[in-house]
């Protein structure tokens with residue numbers, strides 16, 4: 001017999017695969033994609049994708065909300081303080097896509113160092129005679145600087161070992177082995193051939209990589225950002241690419257998303273992906289499942305696996 005009680009509404013803010021969420025819901029819970037204003041007004045749980053802002057206005061539109069569940073760990077677009085003030089926990093999913101993002105970093109790095117895009121174009125266009133014009137490099141023996149030594153940064157360091165890369169790391173909030181620890185961003189940049197960013201976006205570190213820090217890098221360095229778009233000043237990065245100070249730039253993230261076209265998108269030494277390195281088939285399954293489970297736990301009065309604090 002169908003339940004006569006009003007269903008408990010879960011809204012998806014940004015697209016989520018219903019097959020990953022629905023098996024976790026009870027008979028009386030319902031997932032709504034593309035929610036209307038009316039759906040939002042009754043929603044008790046929101047499963048929120050990375051690029052979807054949950055600001056004060058959005059919270060006002062969900063007066064019945066009891067839990068926000070973010071796919072991943074980045075809460076830069078969620079007004080954490082306001083959610084906290086309203087007593088709404090913000091569930092996050094640490095570890096759910098660590099491997100996906102770390103592998104994405106190496107996909108970008110290898111694509112740039114091994115020059116996959118220009119070499120593909122050469123073969124496609126039948127320009128075999130020019131193959132020596134494209135200088136291909138190796139990772140072995142070079143130094144990878146990791147800014148942010150949390151789960152993803154540490155995973156990147158582990159993979160780097162297999163390539164015989166030397167590693168440097170900077171993170172004032174993490175324990176880092178003395179042999180690889182740098183005391184400043186500048187020290188790390190000066191010693192790194194390749195640099196990858198793994199820090200959250202906060203008001204303090206917006207444009208963390210700005211014109212002066214780009215100058216502090218080794219000439220011809222490669223920079224990868226699979227973390228948050230606002231961490232790099234793209235105009236300064238474009239100048240660094242033009243001058244050769246940067247020999248490669250890999251971006252998975254932008255600010256805002258989707259991004260407006262930027263001149264550096266057309267630069268041959270740039271590799272671009274549309275914020276998908278953490279949302280691979282497997283990463284997506286894990287992040288959505290963990291986020292949905294966290295929301296279910298909160299509504300059932302259980303402690304969720306991880307909650308973000310303002």
Ligand SMILES: O=C(O)CC[C@@H](O)C(=O)O
Nearest residue numbers: 049050071072074278279
């Ligand atoms: O696209 C998402 O919702 C999650 C992606 C995740 O890696 C993030 O950047 O927070």
